[in-house]
Amino acid sequence: MAKFKFLETEIKDVYIIEPTVFGDHRGFFMETYNYKEFNDAGLSMQFVQDNQSKSKKGVLRGLHFQTQDQQGKLVRVIKGEVFDVAVDLRKGSETYGKWQGVHLSEENKKMFYIPEGFAHGFVVLSDEAEFVYKCTNLYNPRYEGGIAWNDPDINIQWPIEGIDEILLSEKDKKAKTLKHCKIEL
Numbered sequence: 001m002a003k004f005k006f007l008e009t010e011i012k013d014v015y016i017i018e019p020t021v022f023g024d025h026r027g028f029f030m031e032t033y034n035y036k037e038f039n040d041a042g043l044s045m046q047f048v049q050d051n052q053s054k055s056k057k058g059v060l061r062g063l064h065f066q067t068q069d070q071q072g073k074l075v076r077v078i079k080g081e082v083f084d085v086a087v088d089l090r091k092g093s094e095t096y097g098k099w100q101g102v103h104l105s106e107e108n109k110k111m112f113y114i115p116e117g118f119a120h121g122f123v124v125l126s127d128e129a130e131f132v133y134k135c136t137n138l139y140n141p142r143y144e145g146g147i148a149w150n151d152p153d154i155n156i157q158w159p160i161e162g163i164d165e166i167l168l169s170e171k172d173k174k175a176k177t178l179k180h181c182k183i184e185l
Contacts, residue, residue, distance in 0.1 A: 018110055071137045078106055081126040090118070
C-alpha cells in the first residue's frame with residue numbers, strides 16, 4: 001500500500017504530497033518521508049538539514065532563495081495553517097516567474113516539495129503556526145536572496161483577507177521585484 005500520493009502541479013517538478021494517515025481514538029500515525037517511495041515517484045533528492053519555525057498570524061516569510069548551494073525543500077505544517085508558495089526561477093524554464101501555492105495545515109497534513117531553482121515563502125493564516133522542512137543543501141547566508149512578496153509581475157494571490165497586518169523581516173522589507181533582480185537559477 002502506498003504511503004503517499006504525489007500530486008503534480010502546473011509547474012514541473014513541484015509536488016503536493018498527501019501522506020496516508022492512520023488514525024483511531026488514540027490519535028494518528030503517518031510517515032512524513034520514505035526514501036524508497038519518494039525515489040519511486042521520481043523524487044530522488046537527499047536531505048541534509050531539517051528546520052523548524054514558529055510564527056504568529058500575518059507573518060510572511062519570503063520569497064527566499066540561494067543563488068549557489070540551492071536548496072530543495074520538503075515543507076509541512078505541524079501546528080496551525082499557512083499558505084505556502086514556490087516561484088520558478090530556473091533558467092530557461094517555460095514557467096519562469098510563475099508561482100504555485102498550497103494551503104498546508106496540521107489538519108490536512110499535506111506536504112509541498114519545492115525543488116532547487118525556486119524562491120519560497122509562506123504566510124501564516126492561523127493565530128500561530130509551526131512550520132518544518134527538510135532541505136537538500138545546507139543554508140548558506142552568503143548566497144541568500146529574496147524577491148518582494150507582493151511583486152506585481154508575479155502576482156501571487158495571497159489569501160490574506162482577515163489579516164490586519166503583514167509582518168515582514170527587515171530583510172524581506174528590502175526585497176526587490178524579480179524584474180529588478182534578474183535572477184535565473
